[in-house]
Each structure stands twice: as C-alpha cells, then as structure tokens.
Amino acid sequence: xxxxxxxxxxxxxxxxxxxxxxxxxxxxxxxxxxxxxxxxxxxxxxxxxxxxxxxxxxxxxxxxxxxxxxxxxxxxxxxxxxxxxxxxxxxxxxxxxxxxxxxxxxxxxxxxxxxxxxxxxxxxxxxxxxxxxxxxxxxxxxxxxxxxxxxxxxxxxxxxxxxxxxxxxxxxxxxxxxxxxxxxxxxxxxxxxxxxxxxxxxxxxxxxxxxxxxxxxxxxxxxxxxxxxxxxxxxxxxxxxxxxxxxxxxxxxxxxxxxxxxxxxxxxxxxxxxxxxxxxxxxxxxxxxxxxxxxxxxxxxxxxxxxxxxxxxxxxxxxxxxxxxxxxxxxxxxxxxxxxxxxxxxxxxxxxxxxxxxxxxxxxxxxxxxxxxxxxxxxxxxxxxxxxxxxxxxxxxxxxxxxxxxxxxxxxxxxxxxxxxxxxxxxxxxxxxxxxxxxxxx
Ligand SMILES: [Zn+2]
Numbered sequence: 001x002x003x004x005x006x007x008x009x010x011x012x013x014x015x016x017x018x019x020x021x022x023x024x025x026x027x028x029x030x031x032x033x034x035x036x037x038x039x040x041x042x043x044x045x046x047x048x049x050x051x052x053x054x055x056x057x058x059x060x061x062x063x064x065x066x067x068x069x070x071x072x073x074x075x076x077x078x079x080x081x082x083x084x085x086x087x088x089x090x091x092x093x094x095x096x097x098x099x100x101x102x103x104x105x106x107x108x109x110x111x112x113x114x115x116x117x118x119x120x121x122x123x124x125x126x127x128x129x130x131x132x133x134x135x136x137x138x139x140x141x142x143x144x145x146x147x148x149x150x151x152x153x154x155x156x157x158x159x160x161x162x163x164x165x166x167x168x169x170x171x172x173x174x175x176x177x178x179x180x181x182x183x184x185x186x187x188x189x190x191x192x193x194x195x196x197x198x199x200x201x202x203x204x205x206x207x208x209x210x211x212x213x214x215x216x217x218x219x220x221x222x223x224x225x226x227x228x229x230x231x232x233x234x235x236x237x238x239x240x241x242x243x244x245x246x247x248x249x250x251x252x253x254x255x256x257x258x259x260x261x262x263x264x265x266x267x268x269x270x271x272x273x274x275x276x277x278x279x280x281x282x283x284x285x286x287x288x289x290x291x292x293x294x295x296x297x298x299x300x301x302x303x304x305x306x307x308x309x310x311x312x313x314x315x316x317x318x319x320x321x322x323x324x325x326x327x328x329x330x331x332x333x334x335x336x337x338x339x340x341x342x343x344x345x346x347x348x349x350x351x352x353x354x355x356x357x358x359x360x361x362x363x364x365x366x367x368x369x370x371x372x373x374x375x376x377x378x379x380x381x382x383x384x385x386x387x388x389x390x391x392x393x394x395x396x397x398x399x400x401x402x403x404x405x406x407x408x409x410x411x412x413x414x415x416x417x418x419x420x421x422x423x424x425x426x427x428x429x430x431x432x433x434x435x436x437x438x439x440x441x442x
Contacts, residue, residue, distance in 0.1 A: 003058060003352045006298060008230065008253040009155055013354050018221045019251060024055055024062045026222035027212050027250070028109070029229055032069040032204075033093035034078045036275045037100050039288055039303065040259035040266045044226050046292045047256045049106035050398055051224075054351055057396045065111035065215055067208060068094055071201050076190030086191045090116075100276035103285040105398045113211040115202070122202040123195045125210045125244070126183045134243040138174045140186030140198035144205075146179040149239045155253060156231035181205055181236050205236035209249060213241075223250030227257050227298075259292070259301040274303075286399055287312045293397055294361045315401075318364070318394075321371045323403050325387045327441060330405055331414055334380045340389040343367060347393050364393060410439055 003016040018024045028048045031037060037045075052064045070090035079086045098108065115122075126142055129135035135144050146152050182203040184195065192199045212220060225234060234253065241249035258265065261272050279285050291311040295301045329335075343363065350359040367390045374383035394401065406414060417432035436442040 001349055001352050003055075005252070005254065005354045007251075008255050009248060009250075011157070014252070016252065018060065019219065022060050024060045024222065025216050025220045026052065026062065026064050026224065027208070027216070027220055028064070028066045028223075029208055029225040029233065030066040030068050030109075030112075031093075031097055032072045032074055033090045033097060034072065034074040035093060035268060036096050036277050038266055038268070038273045038275050040261075042100065042104050042276050042288065043259050043292050043301070044224065044256050045101055045106050046104050046289050046398075047297055048224050048254075050293055050396075051222075051254075051355075052107075053396050053398055054355075058348075063111065063216075064109045065113065065212075066109040067211055068097075068112060068114045069204060069207060070094065070114050070116050071191060072204060076187075079190065087116075096277060103276055103279060103282065105282075105286060105289050105400055107398075111215055113215060115207045115211075118207070118211050118214065119193050119202065121214055122206055122210045123184075123193075125206060125213075125240075126202070127196065128244055129183065129240065132243060134240075135183055136176065137184075137197050140200060141174055141182060142184035142197050143175050143180040144183050144236065144239060144243075145176065146181070146239060147177055149242055151242075152179070152239055153235065154248070155235050155238055181232065183240075205233055206240065208233075209237045209240045212237075212249065213245065219245075219247045220250045222252045222254060224254040224256070227255045230255055256297050257300045259303055262304050263302050282400075282402065283315070286401075287315050290315055290399055293399070294357045296358065297355055314365075318368055318390075319401050319403060321368045321375075322387070322390065322401050323441075325371050325375045325383055326403060327406060327414065328375055329380060329384055329387065330411060331418065332380055334384050336384055337388055338385045339392055340385050343389050344392065347396075360393070360397075364390070367393070406439075406441060410436070410441060414441065 004013050005016060006012070007014045026048070028044060031041065048064070048066075052062050055062045068090075071086065075086050075089050078084075079089045082089065101108065126135060129144065130137065130142065133145070134148055135142055137143075183206050184197050184200050184202055186198055186200040190201075192201055212223075223234070223237075238248050241247055260266060261274065264270075264272060266273050276285075276288075279288065287308060288311075291303070291307060292301065294311075301307075346363055347360060350356045350363065353359075367386060371383065371386050371390060374380075374386055413432045413435050417429055417436060420426070420429035420432060433442060
C-alpha cells in the first residue's frame with residue numbers, strides 16, 4: 001500500500017508520488033499577521049504539521065514552507081488605528097502566532113518566507129507578467145489578465161460565466177475584466193515601496209507564487225491551505241504560475257475544511273470566536289489538536305463544548321492508561337523499544353487511505369484497552385510492546401500526553417509506597433502516597 005489522498009486539482013484520490021524520489025517539498029499558505037488566530041485558523045496549522053510528521057514516518061525527507069503575510073490592508077489599517085508602524089503590528093502578531101502554533105503542538109515550518117523580504121522579487125515577477133502580456137498597469141495599479149488563462153477555474157471548478165457574474169458585484173473601472181485581480185496596489189496610506197509601476201505594495205496572490213518559485217524552483221509536490229483559500233487565492237496563484245512557468249504550481253493541492261462554532265462560521269467581525277491564546281493549558285491545546293485530527297480533514301467541523309468534552313474524556317483515558325503502564329514498567333525495570341508490527345501496519349493502512357483518521361481513533365481506543373488489560377494482568381513484556389506502539393502512533397500525530405518517566409527520587413518513593421502496601425503498613429504507605437499524588441504520579 002502506498003499513501004493516497006485527495007488531490008483538489010484533479011478531484012480524485014491519487015497515489016502520492018513525489019517528483020524527486022524521497023524528497024518532498026510542501027508549501028502551506030500562512031497567516032496575515034494582524035490579529036490572534038482562532039481555533040478555526042489552527043486547523044491547517046495542525047493538519048499540515050501532522051502530514052509532515054506522517055510523511056517523515058514513511059521515510060520522506062520533507063521541506064515544509066509556510067509564509068507570513070506581513071504587509072496587507074488589514075495590517076496597515078491596524079497600524080494606523082493603533083498609532084504603530086506596520087512592522088510593529090506584524091512583529092507582535094507573528095510572535096503571538098508562533099505561541100499559538102506551539103500551543104497546539106505543531107512545529108515551526110522549515111522555511112518561513114516573509115512577504116516584505118521578497119519585494120524586489122515580486123516587482124520582477126510582475127514585470128515579467130507585463131512583458132508576457134499577462135498583466136497590465138492602469139494608473140499605478142497592476143492587474144492580472146485572467147482571460148489569457150484558458151483553464152482558469154481549474155481548481156475551484158467554477159466555470160468562467162459563474163465567476164464573472166459573481167465578480168460583477170465588485171466593479172472596478174480600472175480593470176479590463178471583473179475577473180482580473182490586483183498584482184500591485186497603488187497606496188496612498190501606510191507602508192509602500194517604489195516600483196516601475198509607481199509607489200505601492202504587492203497583492204497577496206502574487207506573494208505566495210513568487211516566494212514558492214524562489215524557494216523551490218520547479219513545480220512543488222504539495223500545496224496546502226484551508227478550503228476558503230481555494231478561490232480566489234489558490235486559483236490566482238495557479239493562473240500566475242501557468243503564465244510564467246507553464247505549470248500548476250504544485251502536483252498535489254490539498255484543502256482542509258472549515259471549523260465552525262456550533263454550526264456558524266467563526267468570524268472576528270461577528271465576535272463568535274475562540275482564540276487559541278485563550279486556551280487554558282497545553283493540555284487544552286492537545287485536546288483541540290485531537291478533536292481536529294480525528295475529524296475527517298475535508299469536512300466541516302462543527303465545534304461545540306460537547307464535542308470538546310468528548311475529546312477531553314478520551315484524552316484523560318489515554319493519559320491514565322499511559323501513566324499507569326509507564327510507571328508499572330519502570331517499577332518492574334522492563335525496558336525495550338519493540339513495536340506491535342500488526343498495529344503499526346494497521347495505522348499505516350488507515351493513514352494511507354486518504355488519512356482515514358476515524359479508523360485510527362478506533363485503533364487507538366483498542367490499543368488503550370489492551371494497555372489497561374495488560375497492566376492489570378501483569379503481562380509486562382506484551383505491555384511494553386503495546387505501550388511503545390501507542391506512544392509511536394501518538395508521536396506521529398503530534399499528540400503529547402505530557403507524561404515522563406519518574407525521576408530517581410520519585411521512583412524511590414514509588415518503591416517504598418509499593419513495599420509498604422505489600423507489608424500492609426498503611427500508615428507508611430499513606431505518607432508516600434501523598435508525595436506521589438503531589439507529583440501527579442498517582
Ligand atoms: Zn498563498
């Protein structure tokens with residue numbers, strides 16, 4: 001079995017065959033840093049981090065890039081409103097972003113291109129598009145000529161007529177066609193750069209294509225993002241890449257579904273938002289991570305307190321089983337790193353099947369039951385294998401239970417507690433028990 005997943009570009013589940021053997025490059029659209037991220041924004045942050053971990057588990061050498069959009073109208077407006085520079089606003093919210101990424105257990109990407117560091121490249125890129133006839137300037141703005149791209153709409157599968165009638169709502173006299181989108185925006189306020197087209201700033205759609213090309217050159221393997229980016233952002237990335245590089249930018253396009261709050265779209269402007277920064281503990285971050293990972297990645301998640309509590313209960317079960325087994329094995333000095341191959345193969349089989357995480361969750365539930373049974377029956381060798389397997393699967397998913405082996409001092413107390421219990425010396429046992437409870441071992 002090989003890894004297969006849904007390619008949004010072809011609308012088919014396809015076998016994953018990277019272009020350069022074991023080397024994989026993936027690019028995921030990152031945040032515009034003008035506010036804190038909410039738990040819906042965290043969904044791609046969690047999913048693609050898991051995807052990278054899984055590819056590495058399969059033996060691929062993955063380079064994962066995700067950008068920071070540090071220039072945008074929203075940042076400019078925030079800077080003006082707060083009497084700060086755009087740089088200050090962007091720096092602050094970028095730092096907050098990385099805190100949130102850590103909170104949900106994701107690693108920083110390998111490459112983090114910032115839009116403001118690629119301005120000369122973007123200007124050259126836009127110049128090339130103009131020279132090739134794919135873009136035109138008008139009074140300091142530059143637009144992409146969508147009509148020149150024959151298969152425009154290939155990703156979002158909206159035929160041009162549909163797109164055009166939708167786009168007509170926003171009429172812009174400067175454009176040749178309502179579908180055309182801005183590559184360079186003339187600005188009269190906020191941060192701007194000089195260019196052959198006039199002073200202004202680059203458009204968001206150009207940023208990702210240009211940085212992608214600078215970082216990776218040819219067609220990349222995987223381009224990811226949230227479902228809401230499919231149109232127009234990703235469609236427009238593809239259009240620009242087709243114009244200059246004659247490719248669809250990436251071989252595989254992936255889109256993760258939205259996360260709604262009790263059936264309603266979360267929106268900062270509506271105020272029905274849960275920010276990641278407001279999660280109370282790292283454990284809450286892990287509960288959110290589990291909730292997101294074990295929901296089918298292409299479907300909408302309807303987040304609720306009930307759903308969260310359901311995963312909180314699961315997580316508690318995992319922690320309890322893991323803790324008991326780990327300390328039991330440590331107490332009995334049982335060590336080793338063997339895995340249950342049959343279960344690891346099942347895990348792979350489910351993950352390879354377009355990330356069938358629901359089956360993975362069932363597998364984990366079975367393993368946890370098995371861990372409890374083996375702990376009770378004192379079958380330590382099998383318990384060790386089962387526990388290693390449990391840990392391995394959680395590691396690949398990036399789920400941390402935050403339970404470490406006991407220190408020497410703790411183990412010593414643990415032994416004394418067990419001895420006292422065996423000797424029915426309950427007063428002494430209680431003394432050690434209290435210590436172990438304080439350390440959160442019992
Ligand atoms: Zn992008």
